[in-house]
Amino acid sequence: xxxxxxxxxxxxxxxxxxxxxxxxxxxxxxxxxxxxxxxxxxxxxxxxxxxxxxxxxxxxxxxxxxxxxxxxxxxxxxxxxxxxxxxxxxxxxxxxxxxxxxxxxxxxxxxxxxxxxxxxxxxxxxxxxxxxxxxxxxxxxxxxxxxxxxxxxxxxxxxxxxxxxxxxxxxxxxxxxxxxxxxxxxxxxxxxxxxxxxxxxxxxxxxxxxxxxxxxxxxxxxxxxxxxxxxxxxxxxxxxxxxxxxxxxxxxxxxxxxxxxxxxxxxxxxxxxxxxxxxxxxxxxxxxxxxxxxxxxxxx
Amino acid sequence: xxxxxxxxxxxxxxxxxxxxxxxxxxxxxxxxxxxxxxxxxxxxxxxxxxxxxxxxxxxxxxxxxxxxxxxxxxxxxxxxxxxxxxxxxxxxxxxxxxxxxxxxxxxxxxxxxxxxxxxxxxxxxxxxxxxxxxxxxxxxxxxxxxxxxxxxxxxxxxxxxxxxxxxxxxxxxxxxxxxxxxxxxxxxxxxxxxxxxxxxxxxxxxxxxxxxxxxxxxxxxxxxxxxxxxxxxxxxxxxxx
Numbered sequence: 001x002x003x004x005x006x007x008x009x010x011x012x013x014x015x016x017x018x019x020x021x022x023x024x025x026x027x028x029x030x031x032x033x034x035x036x037x038x039x040x041x042x043x044x045x046x047x048x049x050x051x052x053x054x055x056x057x058x059x060x061x062x063x064x065x066x067x068x069x070x071x072x073x074x075x076x077x078x079x080x081x082x083x084x085x086x087x088x089x090x091x092x093x094x095x096x097x098x099x100x101x102x103x104x105x106x107x108x109x110x111x112x113x114x115x116x117x118x119x120x121x122x123x124x125x126x127x128x129x130x131x132x133x134x135x136x137x138x139x140x141x142x143x144x145x146x147x148x149x150x151x152x153x154x155x156x157x158x159x160x161x162x163x164x165x166x167x168x169x170x171x172x173x174x175x176x177x178x179x180x181x182x183x184x185x186x187x188x189x190x191x192x193x194x195x196x197x198x199x200x201x202x203x204x205x206x207x208x209x210x211x212x213x214x215x216x217x218x219x220x221x222x223x224x225x226x227x228x229x230x231x232x233x234x235x236x237x238x239x240x241x242x243x244x245x246x247x248x249x250x251x252x253x254x255x256x257x258x259x260x261x262x263x264x265x266x267x268x269x270x271x272x273x274x275x276x277x278x279x280x281x282x283x284x285x286x287x288x289x290x291x292x293x294x295x296x297x298x299x300x
Numbered sequence: 301x302x303x304x305x306x307x308x309x310x311x312x313x314x315x316x317x318x319x320x321x322x323x324x325x326x327x328x329x330x331x332x333x334x335x336x337x338x339x340x341x342x343x344x345x346x347x348x349x350x351x352x353x354x355x356x357x358x359x360x361x362x363x364x365x366x367x368x369x370x371x372x373x374x375x376x377x378x379x380x381x382x383x384x385x386x387x388x389x390x391x392x393x394x395x396x397x398x399x400x401x402x403x404x405x406x407x408x409x410x411x412x413x414x415x416x417x418x419x420x421x422x423x424x425x426x427x428x429x430x431x432x433x434x435x436x437x438x439x440x441x442x443x444x445x446x447x448x449x450x451x452x453x454x455x456x457x458x459x460x461x462x463x464x465x466x467x468x469x470x471x472x473x474x475x476x477x478x479x480x481x482x483x484x485x486x487x488x489x490x491x492x493x494x495x496x497x498x499x500x501x502x503x504x505x506x507x508x509x510x511x512x513x514x515x516x517x518x519x520x521x522x523x524x525x526x527x528x529x530x531x532x533x534x535x536x537x538x539x540x541x
Contacts, residue, residue, distance in 0.1 A: 185390040190378035190407045
């Protein structure tokens with residue numbers, strides 16, 4: 001039983017990270033109907049920004065408190081990732097809006113490759129380790145919960161609450177939802193659609209950057225290819241939860257995290273990805289729009 | 301002429317290579333109700349959307365309140381206080397009635413929202429009953445009311461109405477037309493409307509234009525056109541044949 005709960009905690013931690021990344025996929029899909037395949041690499045890039053910030057800060061200010069260190073790393077990662085995602089949207093996706101559907105998709109794959117190669121060239125191809133930042137582990141009724149895991153879950157819950165508030169209660173969120181539902185009508189009401197889309201890319205990148213920083217802190221290592229597998233998993237999470245649905249992205253992320261760690265714990269770790277994607281396939285056969293997704297047909 | 305609010309001059313609009321508007325001239329003065337009548341596919345809705353810059357006119361110009369707005373992006377045209385209740389109503393289906401109205405008041409960032417929403421609810425009490433319901437679940441008539449209400453929330457200088465009577469019961473149509481008339485008389489709201497219901501539109505309007513195949517073929521006061529035999533034959537007495 002303790003073993004099971006232990007795996008549950010591990011799965012939820014991993015799932016939180018997937019969920020944060022998945023939100024970026026689902027939001028961009030919701031608002032412009034394209035899959036931003038470069039989003040996984042934005043996540044990786046956020047991790048690298050955090051890594052560089054860590055190295056600079058720890059060499060310049062020796063003995064800086066970990067809290068401040070982490071907060072600055074997160075801020076730097078968010079800023080860098082947002083700037084990149086914003087630029088990519090502006091130069092690579094916006095000119096193709098209104099073109100045939102595959103064009104932005106192919107461009108996004110190109111952007112993904114370009115980003116990971118850029119990091120490979122500028123930062124080197126090797127694994128980049130950092131020393132452990134927080135190492136406390138608490139023992140709760142025989143279950144080991146590390147401070148890292150608590151930080152990740154706390155940050156995720158906080159960010160989701162802020163995010164939920166922005167999307168549902170602010171005029172920015174209303175403009176985003178309106179743009180998602182009827183772009184032309186939003187413009188007729190004075191909404192700057194291009195700006196709203198830019199903001200969406202920035203918001204998605206910020207969450208991915210936090211996820212990237214957490215990933216770095218959790219595993220203590222990053223590498224330029226790290227955008228790919230977590231990116232694909234997060235994309236899977238978004239599809240599993242129902243692409244376009246924000247709660248769906250979080251739910252999908254948590255589910256994938258859980259499936260992965262439970263499968264690794266009870267069966268063989270080599271097949272954990274097979275298990276994940278099989279469950280995705282099964283869900284999509286019986287519910288093509290995902291768990292919380294809405295069917296495409298709608299009365300207008 | 302300072303009392304001209306909207307002036308459409310020699311406008312041609314294309315969808316791809318198809319010319320939808322072939323040199324249209326229309327003028328709307330401050331405080332007027334002007335209607336545009338014509339058959340399906342004549343280009344009426346295209347003219348409405350061209351005024352809002354979506355699509356933009358290929359040639360000719362659209363002048364609003366002395367300013368050339370032909371090449372402005374749609375959202376900046378809206379910020380000049382041109383509000384439209386467009387063809388097909390375009391309610392945000394997954395937003396509540398209340399949120400749809402909030403979207404209408406985006407220009408002022410909800411500054412006058414509470415005051416204005418009460419007016420809309422007085423005008424269309426049905427919307428008040430339905431305020432927390434999703435837009436997509438409303439009936440056609442309710443959506444029409446919401447679309448007009450949403451446009452009014454923007455405190456427009458010029459209100460563009462594309463077929464406000466479409467899909468509504470005659471009694472509600474009368475209610476909406478009375479409301480338009482009242483807003484026009486009490487608040488000096490300028491209205492430019494497209495209508496299939498030519499009789500009601502001409503009765504309501506100060507002036508009107510008749511559109512055929514992307515061109516304005518006739519214009520005059522509402523009364524003149526009501527009396528015109530050609531108009532009567534084509535639009536008021538059930539077609540030419």
